[in-house]
Amino acid sequence: MKAVVFSGTTEGRQFSKILANLGVEVLVSVATEIGAEEQDENENITIHVGRCTAAEMTKLLHGASICVDATHPYATEATRTICEACETTGVEYHRLLRTESELPKNSIVFGTAAEAAEYLESTAGNVLLTTGAKELSAFKNLDIKRIFPRVLPTLDGIRACEALDIPHRNIIAMQGPFSLDLNRVILEQFNIQWLVTKDGGAVGGFMEKAKACEYCGARLLVLRRPRENGETVESILERCRELL
Incomplete structure (x- = not known):
């Protein structure tokens, strides 16, 4: 099974490592070299560095069973493009959400x-x-x-x-x-x-x-954080186990 994780957050790195340890072939796409530096080394993880167009994302998704969007909560353009690429390729899309903070009253x-x-x-x-x-x-x-x-x-x-x-x-x-x-x-x-x-x-x-x-x-x-729908790490992992 191949999974593509569009990362850039701590959750994305952690999720990729869990998948790799399950024996999943994971392609992690990060926008910058810093994102690549932070990703743990694992024989089941391949890292792609650089911001991607929809066409480039489509190419990365070739042969994948599932795509996990773990980009930053404010990276709305990246999320939109990832969704388009998944629709084009027919790859199953999941959005990994980060828990919102309780804002201080005087903010x-x-x-x-x-x-x-x-x-x-x-x-x-x-x-x-x-x-x-x-x-x-x-x-x-x-x-x-x-x-x-x-x-x-x-x-x-x-x-x-x-x-x-x-x-x-x-x-x-x-x-x-x-x-x-x-x-x-x-x-x-x-x-x-x-x-x-x-x-x-x-x-x-x-x-x-x-x-x-x-x-x-x-x-x-x-x-203010953009409003979006998504899932927890646990729920997406459950789906990945079903696909294994």
Whole structure:
């Protein structure tokens, strides 16, 4: 049996390892080299690195019995493309969901990064952006001296910051998730008054950010997670065992 797992999250890596240990031939597709580095080595796991078009996903799905979409909860475009590829190939599709966080009562929630940026235009104080390099352009109208983006330590991450002329001293290039203590240190070091984040759940370190804001007196701005239907690890594993 062959399974294709579109990964990029902790759940995806863990799920791939469980499948491989069951004797399933697993093809794991990750968008970046960092995703490949995080994937455990296993003789039953093959890793494909790079963002895929629908046609490329269709090729990866050839001969597969099941496809598991374990991409990030906010990667809606990737999920749409994976669904299209599964419809084209007739491969069974399953969406692996990450549990949502309980948002702190004093957090400010927005539907998009653009809405959060518009809100911040009428405020003062430094802003820590932890929403990823792809969302940076939404904040281009803010004073760049206020912006402190925390991005992955990749060329793409740095280039996205440079495209907005963000000072290099403001760029925090690190790979998370981050502990409560490290979040606190960053907020204090850069005198952060606002932290913008997505709800990455427990494995994404969301509560560590929220608690650091509470400790340091910074305000937490959260981009609302897209609504979607999906399944737990246990339910998808049960289906995989049926197919074995």
